[in-house]
């Protein structure tokens with residue numbers, strides 16, 4: 001018998017200033033997969049070695065670039081990893097996945113985190129594996145190896161997370177090259193081997209409250225910056241002063257964002273950072289100017305401003321005056337020959353969901 005379901009996964013913004021690789025907030029912009037499994041319709045998928053036909057909505061982000069072969073696409077490769085850990089080699093025959101993706105790729109809004117979370121949920125659902133969200137996080141963390149975006153996308157809301165200490169054996173299992181976790185792209189052979197199972201409870205997290213009066217303005221430059229490139233410019237070591245600077249602000253920020261009324265005098269300085277943003281300015285024209293000159297003093301309603309994830313998107317938190325704040329940042333990017341679009345988003349409370357149709 002045919003069955004259909006929809007998987008929805010929110011975008012996310014990581015770091016929120018001082019919380020590098022620690023904080024993430026889920027945003028009301030959703031990657032959606034419409035999935036049908038119809039064994040009587042296997043002719044539609046029998047040209048794919050993994051029984052899965054992918055279609056991608058024309059108005060989606062990445063329409064021209066995202067691969068649609070099931071062993072190349074990040075979402076279905078991830079699902080195949082989850083299935084193969086349960087010794088299931090491919091999707092059930094007659095599986096179709098229609099992807100709708102409004103999350104811009106490589107801009108700091110957690111597109112890859114959402115794709116990985118969607119893939120793990122897809123594997124869990126088609127394989128009827130009944131994994132908990134906590135266990136699914138382990139699978140996600142085998143692929144995207146820092147927990148901030150992944151945790152917010154899976155669990156929703158505003159999260160703090162860390163990776164627990166792993167035993168030497170667990171480290172070995174987790175630190176293996178990605179190519180050995182994900183099935184090989186087209187041309188590669190399915191070796192029939194079981195991939196490494198994730199260690200249990202790799203990621204620990206808590207959810208913080210978030211004052212709903214605080215909205216998220218995302219100013220999104222029209223150029224991509226891969227997370228890998230944006231991490232490559234960071235130093236290998238930091239001074240004690242810089243680490244303490246961030247830790248002090250991180251401790252205050254997680255509570256400051258819950259208070260009512262929101263207090264810009266507390267939030268704005270608590271969103272300052274010395275661990276990643278200063279180093280990333282060489283990759284994002286105008287970044288330092290924007291972060292230093294758009295303030296609560298110049299713009300009523302602004303609570304704080306930071307780089308979203310690995311960039312280049314700017315995240316401005318505000319309670320009012322959204323158009324003016326966005327326009328000011330867009331103008332400053334324009335002076336650096338960078339065109340932008342912007343979105344006003346809320347914090348997404350629910351995280352990733354599956355709805356049976």
Ligand SMILES: Nc1ncnc2c1ncn2[C@@H]1O[C@H](COP(=O)(O)OP(=O)(O)OP(=O)(O)O)[C@@H](O)[C@H]1O
Pocket residue numbers: 012014031062066067073074075101104105106107108109110111112113115149225226227228308309310311
């Ligand atoms: N819906 C999708 N389907 C397939 N691949 C995707 C999808 N979304 C993202 N990707 C892959 O992830 C890459 C972008 O990931 P990257 O980590 O560089 O940026 P990001 O996740 O958008 O930003 P950040 O991690 O800073 O929030 C894309 O270039 C693409 O290869």
Ligand SMILES: N[C@@H](CCO)C(=O)O
Pocket residue numbers: 014015020021022146148149227230231276309310
């Ligand atoms: N914490 C990560 C988020 C991007 O995935 C970074 O800033 O590199």
